Amino acid sequence: MTDTDAVLRSTLLRCRRLSDGIDELRPLLSGHLPTAVSELETLPLIERVASIALLKRVEQLQDMIARLVRLVAVWELLDTATMTRRDIANWMEKSRFVDDADHWVDLTLLRNRLVHEYPIDEAEQVRRVNQCWDAATQLQSIVTAIVTYLSKKGFAA
Numbered sequence: 711m712t713d714t715d716a717v718l719r720s721t722l723l724r725c726r727r728l729s730d731g732i733d734e735l736r737p738l739l740s741g742h743l744p745t746a747v748s749e750l751e752t753l754p755l756i757e758r759v760a761s762i763a764l765l766k767r768v769e770q771l772q773d774m775i776a777r778l779v780r781l782v783a784v785w786e787l788l789d790t791a792t793m794t795r796r797d798i799a800n801w802m803e804k805s806r807f808v809d810d811a812d813h814w815v816d817l818t819l820l821r822n823r824l825v826h827e828y829p830i831d832e833a834e835q836v837r838r839v840n841q842c843w844d845a846a847t848q849l850q851s852i853v854t855a856i857v858t859y860l861s862k863k864g865f866a867a
Contacts, residue, residue: 718785718860721778725778725856728771729850738757739760744761747836764843767846768845769821771853772817772820772845775852782856783801788801798814799815802852806855806859814852817849820841820845824842
């Protein structure tokens with residue numbers, strides 16, 4: 711096993727754990743996902759905490775997938791040092807990790823907003839929770855697509 715294989719396996723495991731963590735939150739939030747500020751304010755404490763955990767897990771999963779994709783590209787002997795974020799998104803589409811490169815760009819922008827902009831406005835908080843709810847499924851699908859891709863290439867994921 712090469713160093714790249716070991717790091718790839720480790721990063722993939724981290725993605726799976728984050729994905730499992732999202733699945734753990736689904737039952738807590740599925741019946742309580744706020745669509746208005748008034749609903750956010752009346753959520754029981756555990757659901758409010760779960761909604762914050764969802765934001766963090768989505769942010770972390772997107773980041774780990776970005777790392778994983780670069781590792782897969784290196785594993786495929788691509789020169790990622792010269793690849794822009796758009797190049798990576800296009801390669802993800804070509805490799806069928808995503809249906810559309812722009813969807814990956816949107817997930818990246820969401821992750822950046824989660825990391826760098828904490829919304830004070832409650833309406834924006836509700837919007838972010840719902841964006842993350844939708845993004846979680848997309849991110850989990852990307853992990854599945856990467857595992858399938860690696861398996862077809864002979865990597866025991």
